[in-house]
Amino acid sequence: MTTTRTSGTTDLRVLRPDDWDQWYDSLIRAFGGMTESAEERELWKSLTEYDRSVGAWDGDTCVGSAGAFTFRLTVPGGASVPAAGVTMVGVAGTHRRRGVLTSMMRRQLDDVRSWGEPLAVLTASEPAIYGRFGYGCATHSLSVEIDTTRVQLSVPAGTDDVRLRYAVPAEAVDVCEAVYARRVPERPGMLARMPGWAPVFVLDPESERDGASPLQCVVAERGADVVGFVRFRVKPDWDVSGSNSAVVVQDMEALDAASHAALWRFLFGLDLTSKIVARGRPVDEPWHHMVSDIRRCGLRRRDALYVRLVDVGAALEARTYQAPVDVVLDVEDAFCPWNSGRWRLTGDAKGAECRRTEDAADLALSVRELGAAYLGGVSLAGLASAGRVREVRQGAVAEASVAFGAVAAPWLSHGF
Structure with missing residues (x-):
């Protein structure tokens, strides 16, 4: 079955390559209509799985979209389980309250079942939406804003044995991905990196920087082995008192306590900065036990991954x-x-x-x-x-x- 009537004149059908631009434009409009760089748009087009995506069409006009990436999710015990990564879900403002979203969710879960995938997962732009379709919030993350002028870091033995070096983000992708791959089985909720996804994490359009520097990368090494990395930007902020610039962390992984500490110590010590801003971090990340004053770390917890047992x-x-x-x-x-x-x-x-x-x-x-x-x-x-x-x-x-x-x-x- 490739086409399904939802209600009135609206039909659902599997996405065709020739329809992608209109389908994606409909999605962008549903999320506010902000423009993307050509590079970013082409990357998401290359990652779209057409046979796992549907569009809602009113005549020749796309009024709804929903896709599902092919993922593998780490579960307790370390197994990597097939999971449909629900994504690119949107309904045109002109077609709300007509059952379009419900029809797409119905079609999608039927498809996921037919694919033999026991789980569907998503991140919710609006948490109130997906509970009625059986999704429960299974993971949380922390956003932090650490006042590095008043918070000190106490590092474990062996931290000084870790060597750090700057690397060009795009040129260091392979070594960073190797570290990430070793981390995936260790924590439930992590996604194994699928083919084609590595460029997403070094994509660096100026529109996404919010006034910060281009993306930077520092790699941690012990001997000949890469044991961690951090990718970050510096956002300048100067006033009459001097620099109050922020280190904005994009992502970080480390294989052991010492390499983790070495990377955080580096961030704490960057010249002309007075705070570290990081979003979407684990709620039990080790640095929590290394800081001198957790109250000045601006912790804020929020929902992250929603899981649906199919x-x-x-x-x-x-x-x-x-x-x-x-x-x-x-x-x-x-x-x-x-x-x-x-x-x-x-x-x-x-x-x-x-x-x-x-x-x-x-x-x-x-x-x-x-x-x-x-x-x-x-x-x-x-x-x-x-x-x-x-x-x-x-x-x-x-x-x-x-x-x-x-x-x-x-x-x-x-x-x-």
Whole structure:
């Protein structure tokens, strides 16, 4: 099936290459109509997966868009699980409240199921939208603004053994990607880098700098090995007292405590700067334990990755569990009714099995709450305390909460 009637005169169909420009223009308009550089536009065009994208058309006019990147997502236990990265979703202002978005979400989840992918994930421009389609917020991130004139950094032994050097961002892509690849299995929520994605992270249009410098890169080395990197800009700010410039961190990865500390120490010590601004960082990043005054680090937490279990059984079997678990989940899923019903989940740190059952339920919850808890960053006990999970068997919430946890806080390493 390639074309579906939504309502009235609006049809859904798989995106054709010849329609991409109008489809993308419709998306840009839905997000405010800001122009992009030609380089940025061409990069997103090259990454678009046409057979995994749909458009809503009213006659010859595109009035809605939705796509799905082919991703692999790290889950607790380190497995890399196929996941549809829902993206480029927009509806024209002229066609709101006509069921266009619901039709695209319906079509998309049916497609994801047919592709055999147990998960769909997205970042929400408006968090209120996607809960009704079964997406739960599974990861959070931190934005920080560190006053480096008043906060000191205490680094661990071995930091002085790490050598730092400047590198041209585009020329250092391969070594940075190698570090990133080693980090991916270590933290739930991280996305394995798919072919064609590396240029996204060194794309440096002036329109995206907000007055800051061109992108800079520093690589951390120990001997002949690259053990970390940071990509950043410096945003100048001068007044009568001198420079109050900011270091704006784009992304950073490090393989061990010393290399992590060396990169942060470098950022703290940059001349003519008085603060570090970083967004979208892990909530449990090690530098939190190295600073002298966490109150002057301007921490702000926000939602990040939303997870939707498309196949409950396959998704719950794909991850491992911190403690032995044997629990019957009564799952409600009105939007994907094939998931509704009772599932017995048994598992531990070595693996898991999840099968349909007629046994009495231990916990009752919607697929949205199951998605929120899936990566181990949102507690089932916390959801239960808010009335979002119902305990049927006494003690089941505590048992399942421990099992569903993760050693490292889940983190979405890049947007899409």
